[in-house]
Amino acid sequence: MKSNTTTRDHRALLLVDLQNDFVQGGALEVPGGLEVIEVANTLIPKFSWVVATQDWHPADHQSFASQHAGLAIGDQFLLEGIPQVAWPDHCIEHTHGAEFVSALDQDRIDHVVRKGTQRLIDSYSAFYDNGHQHSTGLADDLRRHGIEHVIAMGLATDYCVRATVLDAISEGFRVTLVVDGCRGVEMQPGDSERALAEMRDAGAEMVRSGEL
Ligand code: VGL
Numbered sequence: 001m002k003s004n005t006t007t008r009d010h011r012a013l014l015l016v017d018l019q020n021d022f023v024q025g026g027a028l029e030v031p032g033g034l035e036v037i038e039v040a041n042t043l044i045p046k047f048s049w050v051v052a053t054q055d056w057h058p059a060d061h062q063s064f065a066s067q068h069a070g071l072a073i074g075d076q077f078l079l080e081g082i083p084q085v086a087w088p089d090h091c092i093e094h095t096h097g098a099e100f101v102s103a104l105d106q107d108r109i110d111h112v113v114r115k116g117t118q119r120l121i122d123s124y125s126a127f128y129d130n131g132h133q134h135s136t137g138l139a140d141d142l143r144r145h146g147i148e149h150v151i152a153m154g155l156a157t158d159y160c161v162r163a164t165v166l167d168a169i170s171e172g173f174r175v176t177l178v179v180d181g182c183r184g185v186e187m188q189p190g191d192s193e194r195a196l197a198e199m200r201d202a203g204a205e206m207v208r209s210g211e212l
Pocket residue numbers: 017022055087124155156157158159160161
């Protein structure tokens with residue numbers, strides 16, 4: 001059991017998509033993705049509430065290039081009117097690729113948020129789908145636990161981390177991003193740097209894991 005040593009901890013650690021398909025050898029490998037697992041394991045014991053997101057797609061998810069004749073991986077298209085990148089098949093529900101990386105200290109995860117479960121809409125953020133129509137319930141769940149401050153890290157900086165951090169800020173949480181705990185896909189060079197600037201401009205505080 002975890003002990004609650006602080007009087008009242010209003011902080012939660014939010015681990016974004018630390019799944020096999022996003023690390024070395026995975027279907028949507030994020031360069032250096034495996035390196036952040038150690039960062040996560042170092043931070044987990046410092047928090048009394050740990051949330052992890054899990055990208056969790058049906059096998060025929062329409063964000064997959066394989067579902068569209070004439071689309072190649074990395075192409076941009078409109079999915080039900082919403083801009084979408086065509087991804088390789090990844091994080092298919094109940095497969096090895098969708099599982100958390102085994103080196104991650106999963107015993108200390110209190111709550112898992114699965115996203116991208118609806119075939120016609122993608123969901124980068126831990127809070128809402130990409131059309132901002134359906135909530136995952138995470139914001140209310142965090143508030144119910146007295147959380148005011150979210151410390152985020154994970155994969156990928158330029159997609160799911162970015163969307164999660166921007167939504168957390170809009171939801172009224174104080175947000176800190178652990179920069180060395182993130183890696184980007186970089187479909188275009190500079191995407192991660194641009195995402196970091198966007199998150200900073202929106203109000204995210206940037207720290208390194210050693211400062212926490
Ligand atoms: C992600 C692309 C597609 C991510 C998930 O975790 O950043 N990126 N699905």
